Amino acid sequence: MAVSAGLAAAVIPLTSAQAASATGELRADQVGYANHDTKIAYLMTSAAVSGETYRVLDAHGRTVAKGKVGKVSRGSWNAAYPDVYPVDFSRVTRSGSYRIVMSGPVKASSGRITVESGxxxxxxxxxxxxxxxxxxxxxxxxxxxxxxxxxxxxxxxxxxxxxxxxxxxxxxxxxxxxxxxxxxxxxxxxxxxxxxxxxxxxxxxxxxxxxxxxxxxxxxxxxxxxxxxxxxxxxxxxxxxxxxxxxxxxxxxxxxxxxxxxxxxxxxxxxxxxxxxxxxxxxxxxxxxxxxxxxxxxxxxxxxxxxxxxxxxxxxxxxxxxxxxxxxxxxxxxxxxxxxxxxxxxxxxxxxxxxxxxxxxxxxxxxxxxxxxxxxxxxxxxxxxxxxxxxxxxxxxxxxxxxxxxxxxxxxxxxxxxxxxxxxxxxxxxxxxxxxxxxxxxxxxxxxxxxxxxxxxxxxxxxxxxxxxxxxxxxxxxxxxxxxxxxxxxxxxxxxxxxxxxxxxxxxxxxxxxxxxxxxxNAWGTSFMVGAGTTFPDCTASQIPNLSGSLNGRAPLDVGAVVNGPNSTDFFSDGLGDLQDGTRKCEHDSFTAFTGHGSEYVDDVRSWQTSEEALxxxxxxxxxxxxxxxxx
Incomplete structure (x- = not known):
């Protein structure tokens, strides 16, 4: 995957109005990190930022680590998120449950992050x-x-x-x-x-x-x-x-x-x-x-x-x-x-x-x-x-x-x-x-x-x-x-x-x-393994999970299934087509907002390109x- 902007991209100072309107998404490993792993989360922003800080909170809401986010973006993901900043919290090594909270131009936070043995x-x-x-x-x-x-x-x-x-x-x-x-x-x-x-x-x-x-x-x-x-x-x-x-x-x-x-x-x-x-x-x-x-x-x-x-x-x-x-x-x-x-x-x-x-x-x-x-x-x-x-x-x-x-x-x-x-x-x-x-x-x-x-x-x-x-x-x-x-x-x-x-x-x-x-x-903020983390494939292109459970209720999850993952946008040029006879509608197409670098991910029962499970x-x-x- 090519990086459309260099990793040493220059920071263009924000006007006060731009800083106030900047938005962002925080991406992290939702399953967890091993105790002594290098631990990096990624802050995707709608504009270049500086002065961004973070705190890592434990399960009781206590701050166990804090720091500043670097001013150098790793590059542009797409037009909506032209800057991505690494957030290094490797100093957190004790086993437990944590959450990252961002402060500064962009307000964002992570879900629960687990630190445990490998x-x-x-x-x-x-x-x-x-x-x-x-x-x-x-x-x-x-x-x-x-x-x-x-x-x-x-x-x-x-x-x-x-x-x-x-x-x-x-x-x-x-x-x-x-x-x-x-x-x-x-x-x-x-x-x-x-x-x-x-x-x-x-x-x-x-x-x-x-x-x-x-x-x-x-x-x-x-x-x-x-x-x-x-x-x-x-x-x-x-x-x-x-x-x-x-x-x-x-x-x-x-x-x-x-x-x-x-x-x-x-x-x-x-x-x-x-x-x-x-x-x-x-x-x-x-x-x-x-x-x-x-x-x-x-x-x-x-x-x-x-x-x-x-x-x-x-x-x-x-x-x-x-x-x-x-x-x-x-x-x-x-x-x-x-x-x-x-x-x-x-x-x-x-x-x-x-x-x-x-x-x-x-x-x-x-x-x-x-x-x-x-x-x-x-x-x-x-x-x-x-x-x-x-x-x-x-x-x-x-x-x-x-x-x-x-x-x-x-x-x-x-x-x-x-x-x-x-x-x-x-x-x-x-x-x-x-x-x-x-x-x-x-x-x-x-x-x-x-x-x-x-x-x-x-x-x-x-x-x-x-x-x-x-x-x-x-x-x-x-x-x-x-x-x-x-x-x-x-x-x-x-x-x-x-x-x-x-x-x-x-x-x-x-x-x-x-x-x-x-x-x-990753850019989509999802795990690609069903049941792993807080956001994961929920509409896999698979008959058994699609048809299991009641029609009006949530179907049970096919926990552990790994899907194909992101794929070329070319494979979506003709759309996803109609539902096959007997298929229950299931789609989470909001992930398309994070399409970038020629790569797209769709969580949809019709999306064999990205959502099919396999041995x-x-x-x-x-x-x-x-x-x-x-x-x-």
Whole structure:
């Protein structure tokens, strides 16, 4: 994000009339700050100010800190807020509840600000994020929760396998099916359970595997401090992935369901309906035959054929991480079974892929362009699983060699293009490979060294930190592109992974700044995680929270859900469109007053651009919380 005015912008003195009419907004991390964090709030003003002061009040209204706000603005956000001033209250270190009150030309105050231990602060992100995953469950094993979840899509237990349909690449999302009907090629198969991918009811192996990798890695990082709900949810994910992989026939199923139907409306897809998921079990409408009760299953490749490495690597990692968890818990037989699943899938990966990488149907839903990172992650987790089971070095040496080779290929061809998120798992892969190498006694002859891996982790953090230093609100991500929240939580995770393997604390403050931006210290003054802070997404583009609760009452919150976050104003040029049939109106469009730097945020049930929840985005928050809570 470019700063439209330099960070050293000159202060133009106000006339007395201007000073009297200046208004402002105070932005701060609404969830809280760790005791010894650098603590910065931001005062957005309608005109340049000087002589502004602040006081920090404790829960009893007593002043515990005070100071002057600097005269130098960090830059202009938009025409309504041409100046933004940092308010540094880092001297407040004692745990407690506080409030910041501004005095001077601008009268503004913050909501409650909590100061607490890092473990407590980040532990909230983990617990709330797991709650979202529980709310995303499909099948019979439900956690009722505040959203009153009920069993759904029970017919997935005997689903039909269909040939991948032909999609019209020229349709709006490239997901309109050209075929008049789907072609049955197999089944029945049991693909019940799993998680809904986002605000819809599709289930993707690609995104589920990534999410499960993050949950298992989070539980592993927290160790005995991991909440039981986290380990249970990670296991719920791997149980479904085990249904999607058949080692006997060497078949990996790609997904359950289709997004859209055919061009003539002969049949519909999931995105054509707005309903609670349990309604599908009794939907016998002919046009809904593939969208509701009898959802199709597709293969990632023909039985026995090589499988796209981007998805094979992620699922392999999930199985191997499950094996590590089993081994740590003393469930040796289960660990061996999970490891066998991991190795059987790993060897089926197509490591000389041609054409588009397979991630979803259509691929436009999740267009993946790199794969060495996924294979590095899969091989690294196999090594760590073998080591957890105390296997001899000769058994895991081949996987260690291959993991290092994939890492080298990533460093040569892919490094610098992306950072930790659904499409790039290199940060987690690098850190775990570095651990595997250390546990193996730092053997020679590998394609990369631990120093190479640590160096790339540092480069990823350093690049984001440089962008952060130039941004008005210290954002390291690009708020004019999709998945900025996922990337930003990824920065927090990568900093912890880098610190873990290097001992370097140089970027610890940067990680805190990214958390602050995500949880309220941004231009919009909102947290991007439902239920976190005082202002948060309340009208997410998701069916279950939208339709839960009474029509005239407030719907319960989908606590823990992370939304996409701000996005380019270009994506809103045609408006939000009409409400889909069955959707309850919900909008908080006042955030558009804070549109700036080409970035817009809208809290509206129609705003898939900024307000849709998803597994990958919330998983990134869980991992960030777990790693930061546990790293030293």
């Amino acid at each position: 473990a407590a602060l980040y532990g909230t992100l983990v617990a709330d994020g797991v709650n979202f995953y529980q709310n995303q469950r499909d099948g019979a094993q439900q956690v009722k929760g505040a959203l009153n979840r009920k069993p759904s899509h029970l017919d997935d237990a005997r689903a039909t396998v269909y040939q991948l349909p032909h999609f019209d690449a020229n349709s709006d999302n490239g997901d309109i099916i050209k075929d008049k009907a789907l072609t049955k090629i197999g089944g029945p198969v049991d693909v019940s359970g799993g998680w809904f991918d986002a605000g819809d009811y599709l289930k993707f192996t690609f995104t589920t595997a990534y999410a499960d990798d993050l949950l298992f890695a989070s539980a592993r990082s927290l160790g005995r401090q991991a909440p039981a709900s986290l380990t249970a949810e990670a296991r719920f994910g791997s149980d479904w992935l085990n249904k999607m992989w058949n080692p006997a026939t060497k078949t990996l199923y790609l997904q359950v369901g289709i997004g859209s139907g055919d061009a003539k409306g002969t049949f519909f897809g999931d995105h054509d309906l707005w309903r609670l998921p349990q309604k599908d079990d009794t939907d016998n409408a002919p046009a809904d035959r593939y969208a509701a009760k009898n959802r199709p299953v597709f293969e990632a490749a023909a039985p026995g054929a090589k499988i796209s490495p981007a998805i094979a690597g992620r699922v392999t990692a999930a199985f191997a991480l499950a094996a590590q968890a089993d081994a740590a818990a003393g469930r040796t037989a289960a660990a061996r079974a999970e490891l066998a699943d991991a190795t059987s899938l790993y060897v089926q990966a197509d490591t000389h892929p041609k054409g588009d990488l397979v991630s979803a149907a259509p691929s436009s839903y999740y267009p993946e362009s790199i794969w060495h990172d996924a294979m590095e992650l899969g091989a690294s987790e196999i090594v760590l699983a073998e080591q957890s089971l105390h296997r001899p070095r000769a058994d895991y040496r081949p996987y260690l060699v291959q993991a290092a080779t994939w890492a080298k290929d990533y460093l040569v061809g892919d490094s610098g293009k992306d950072t930790l998120n659904l499409y790039d798992v290199s940060a987690l892969a690098h850190a775990d490979l570095a651990t595997a190498i250390r546990r193996a006694g730092n053997p020679s002859g590998l394609a990369v060294s631990r120093a190479d891996l640590v160096g790339d982790l540092k480069a990823q953090v350093a690049k984001a930190a440089k962008a952060s230093s130039a941004d008005i609100f210290r954002a390291g991500g690009n708020a004019t592109d999709f998945d900025v929240d996922s990337h930003t939580f990824g920065f927090i995770s990568t900093e912890a992974l880098y610190r873990q393997v290097s001992g370097d604390r140089s970027y610890q403050a940067f990680a805190g700044e990214q958390r602050d931006w995500l949880l309220g210290g 990958d985005m919330t998983g990134s928050a869980i991992l960030a919380g777990a790693l930061q809570a546990s790293v030293r």
